Amino acid sequence: MPEAETSCRIVELTVNGGARRATVDVRSTLLDLLRDRIGLTGTKKGCDHGLCGACTVTVDGERVLGCLTLAASIDGSDVVTVEGLADGDELSALQQAFVEHDGFQCGFCTSGQLSSAHALLREHTRGDLSAASFEADRGAASCGRVCLTNDEIRERMAGNICRCGAQANIVTAIAEVGRGRA
């Protein structure tokens, strides 16, 4: 595959509010572009094939796995990483809740957990349902207004693995912020 070895594309992205332009190998993932080319190493590589969720970032408002997104496929997109969650020195409510409730141990999955948690709150606010919605109250699910119970949070965060076992604290942190909004 000699073409594959040399084939490059120019990609223009907005990353955490700033314009970025890079020449990328068509085989490069968004994850490797962010980490190795742009130098935003907060997003982590835990498996590189969509199992662990550590590389979760936001592309055009939706959570995606950076390791399963080819950089060349999202030209023109708006990307938000963990480095873009705080407002200067002021942590987001979720970041602050993770600190207070000790929502991590080693911290390696934390960027992905936080990106997913921010997305979870947006998704819940706009009425997205989860598998757990139908196990609880089908009536509420049918009108798209489910409570953000711990079961809902667990289901909606199930794609983000934490091997240290801080899940209970992560759920507490998300529940506190989520219920504060409701």
Next chain:
Amino acid sequence: MTAVGRALDRVEARAKVTGRAVYTADVAMPRLAHAALVQSEVPHGQVVAESLLRATEIASAAAGVLRVITPLNCPPLKPPPRELSDDMPLERRPPLSDLTVQHVGQHLAVVVADTLEQATYGASLMAIEYETLPAQLSARDVLSAPAAADDGDGQLRHGAYRPDHFVKLDDEKLQDRRGPNDEPTQGIKVESRFSTPINAHYPIELAATVAAWDGDVLVVHDTTRWITGERQALAAYLDMPEQNIRIVAPLVGGAFGSKSFLWMHVALCAVAAREVERPVKLVLTRNQMFSSTGHRPRTEQHLTLVAGADGAIASTEQHTVTETSTVAHFCEPAGLSARFLYQSPRLVVSHTVARTNTPTPCFMRGPGEAPGLFALEVAIDELAHATGIDPVALRMRNDADVDQVSGRPWSGKHLRQCYEQGAERFGWDGRPTAPRSLRRGDVQIGWGMATATYPGRRMPASCRVTTTADGIVRFASATHEVGTGVRTVMSQVAADATGLPLANVRFESGDSSFPHAPYSGASQTTATVGSAVHAAGLQWRKRFGERHPGRNGAAAVVAALRTGSPDLLDELTFTVSSDGRGEHGSVSQSFGAHFCEVEVDEAIGRVTVTRWVAVVDCGRVLNPKLARNQVMGGVLFGLGMALMEQVPYDPRTAQVIGEYYVPTHADVPDFDIGFVDAPDFGLDPIGVRGIGEIGTCGVPAAIANAIFHATGKRLRDLPITIEALMTPFDPEQTDA
């Protein structure tokens, strides 16, 4: 108010939630090249040299590829130190030393290129052919065939062996007996066979190395939990003085027993950097993590208990067969807890290790205890059922007042309180004895419990104190922040020992230029490094007091530092060492009790763990917020072992043919974690015993016992999957 005992946030919490925390793979350097490993795809055989030459030529011609290193061109590496390979799991054979293949996943080549994509593509071009040989893939294969002779000056060994003791711990006997020769012929007997599969540590951080040479000096950033051991191993492999090697371990993204000993890829990364004269980064793939960073080996255990009608145990036998590779030594010490956990006048424990054509295993959270207590604590539950005695009452009936192995007292044992508090918090009193008694809607409910235990360990360590005119006192030791919170709790210990406010102390780890510390493992870091930090802090306070008698109060002390002479700061900059555990006449051991509820949907074979109560006796709790997190994490580690975790090797090809399932958010029960919080000054001056592993120990048994209570099925093979619950149950089949 002391800093110790407070539920403080982690000192690196802010860095971890903002993405600023630095891990090994985040380290960037100018001219950094990337490496990718090529590994064997057969379990036993010989690489065909011509195929390797051809593949090397093809890969070397690919765009961006700088070098392909194979056994045919790799500068020879020296064997590792025998003290790390004789009774520890460091492989006896250096990497890329010849063309023989001993297991799937053995390193066969390193491809170095300008970019990761180019290195990965180059590695994919390495089509290697083998002359295959018959492989022994299980203990059964090994034990049923005559053993081949050792090979390669003893680097390759075959057959089976029976180790005397666990690693370097002479008194942790793997072959042990006491009491009468013969098993009692009277009494109630429980005899069962248990099995546990290959488990993977599965830290979310992949093993990563960045190696850079500056003349004769090698700097290695690595995801290691044993900086000083890695330096010793690399110095041996590369035949260079230790002082010319610096190992830096930034934050480590979880280890659980991995990220130590299996340093062959680290040595190869250093070789690659020397060959291409550029810094090189090597990150293992998730699949390579299964074969190249260790695993918990399989066990098969035969356990026999004989007790009187009153439940008093008269005899315990636990016989374990486990597996290691042909190139390294490791024995999963499953039978150690049986030697002391319950009073038993007669005891026989044995371990047999078969050398198989599989990757090298190593320590994994609760080595020995995790699989061993699964068997012992399920057998105790079987005895409770057979005698009609409540499982908690039976355990209390057999509680041991002294360590039966040595005859010495415990330095602090509060196991009865764990049982009592746990039972009360759980509501155990309301438990009907008979299985299949509890039901909720369409699902069966079961309540189970088990005892936890893990040794209190401590080794020698050193700590450097540096006092600067900004009023900050820095404590440093070559230990590792693997997520346990060591930087936080050491800061708390340092603040109390010096009398300084927390804001004025720092604890730094992760650099071989810091004073010596042992590996971060065996739940020993807090007791080990904490003793050194405590001694350093007291020394600091004494020295300060001699220079400024009568100067009290934190603010006044800090002010004195800010206006202090260089001479004062020098006086307050020094290194201290603390010993390992002395012979105090007592034995340190942690204990705990787990209680859980499961729901079993028998129509679809689904087990859900809904509720968990754990009460742990682990000495003094330095930081309840972090300690609770550690214990919950330990329980989840055991939950995964009980219900889902096994490395899915194909028994014929030895290839990994599926995914490794670990607990997710959706699998987490409601937790109620308690601590006895009684300081144990028999082990160390801060009164702690480690908590890294105790949370896992006993968990699989508590779940299996709860499943028995829910369903009446006694399942003795882990993991207990949907298939196991859906298979028609034959109680005879699983009995010994």
